[in-house]
Amino acid sequence: MAALLRAAPASVRVLGVGSDHRAYALGEDRVVRLPRWPGGGEALRREARLLAWLTPRLPGVGLPEVLHLGAASPLAPEGFSVARRVPGGSALGQSLPDPAGLGGLLGRWLADLHTLNPRGSGLGVDLDPTGHDWRNAALEDLRVAADAGVLPEAAAWAGRVQAVPDLREVVPVPLHGDFAAEHVHLDGQGDFAGVLDWADAALGDPARDLAGLIHWGDPALLQAARNVYPASGAVWERAAWYALCRALGDLAFAVGEGQPAYLEAGRRALNGLRGWWTNAPPRS
Known part of the structure; x- marks a missing residue:
């Protein structure tokens, strides 16, 4: 996680905090999500598999494209995901x-x-x-x-x-x-x-x-x-x-x-x- 942030092409900024995840913008086109609760890492992996299945079946509307799943570390005990940012707000x-x-x-x-x-x-x-x-x-x-x-x-x-x-x-x-x-x-x-x-x-x-x-x-x-x-x-x-x-x-x-x-x-x-x-x- 630390290596990823050091390699970021632009400053990291908070996008939001929900009940399950913290989300950060990484540059202009990527989003990093960190689970807030135990077990959230497995949920991220399930979500990534589901999105790969859904995207060709629901064309025309943007869905997150998961680019990387990070392993657990002291900064991210449940791991993290990096996804291409969905257009809009x-x-x-x-x-x-x-x-x-x-x-x-x-x-x-x-x-x-x-x-x-x-x-x-x-x-x-x-x-x-x-x-x-x-x-x-x-x-x-x-x-x-x-x-x-x-x-x-x-x-x-x-x-x-x-x-x-x-x-x-x-x-x-x-x-x-x-x-x-x-x-x-x-x-x-x-x-x-x-x-x-x-x-x-x-x-x-x-x-x-x-x-x-x-x-x-x-x-x-x-x-x-x-x-x-x-x-x-x-x-x-x-x-x-x-x-x-x-x-x-x-x-x-x-x-x-x-x-x-x-x-x-x-x-x-x-x-x-x-x-x-x-x-x-x-x-x-």
């Missing part, structure tokens, strides 16, 4: 010049991903038919956010989290697994340019990826995506529940890591979810 917090146009592109792209034949992908199944793992994590995130004073109406949102939808008959499909604005890249005109961070990819509930569209908090984007993505109302209801869990995770992450962009994203998602459910929590 993160959509997190960006204003959207054409949200409906973007929503249509995202909906069609997710439909293409979810209908891929997973043979040869190496993806494992990630299904929790009880929903208890998501529920318990979301309730803990809710507690953190409420204790920090960033979540009014906590009791009402807790009731929504505890109303786990029926997940017993889910047919697993290839998922990104962490699909939301921070992992979508847009070009200078606000058009869909690429998708980052495939470490959570799996065979699972398509509603988990659709939750990212709800989480975005833009009604025009969501409606355009719904117009082109073939899914029943039950799938979208599951997606809304996952989006709520994700929004609470954003608030807790913002509190723990001092990341105001995630606080804004979580609040925007909750505002959108108020309009999703008929019996929305009252405004304080």
Whole structure:
């Protein structure tokens, strides 16, 4: 790792810190990612194999091209990856010049991903038919956010989290697994340019990826995506529940890591979810 940084053609700068990785720009066209948790090195290797499988099957939108996988070292105990940088910039917090146009592109792209034949992908199944793992994590995130004073109406949102939808008959499909604005890249005109961070990819509930569209908090984007993505109302209801869990995770992450962009994203998602459910929590 140290040798790589010494050989860098330009200064290294921080791109961002997520729940799983720290990302650094290496020159103008490469990104270094370092796992934050034990076991993250193996996840990077799985991700690299998956991206090599996905890229020819999802043409037209940029995916990271992994150029090098580094071994563990004192500076990088879980190893690291070096990838070619995806064009554009993160959509997190960006204003959207054409949200409906973007929503249509995202909906069609997710439909293409979810209908891929997973043979040869190496993806494992990630299904929790009880929903208890998501529920318990979301309730803990809710507690953190409420204790920090960033979540009014906590009791009402807790009731929504505890109303786990029926997940017993889910047919697993290839998922990104962490699909939301921070992992979508847009070009200078606000058009869909690429998708980052495939470490959570799996065979699972398509509603988990659709939750990212709800989480975005833009009604025009969501409606355009719904117009082109073939899914029943039950799938979208599951997606809304996952989006709520994700929004609470954003608030807790913002509190723990001092990341105001995630606080804004979580609040925007909750505002959108108020309009999703008929019996929305009252405004304080």
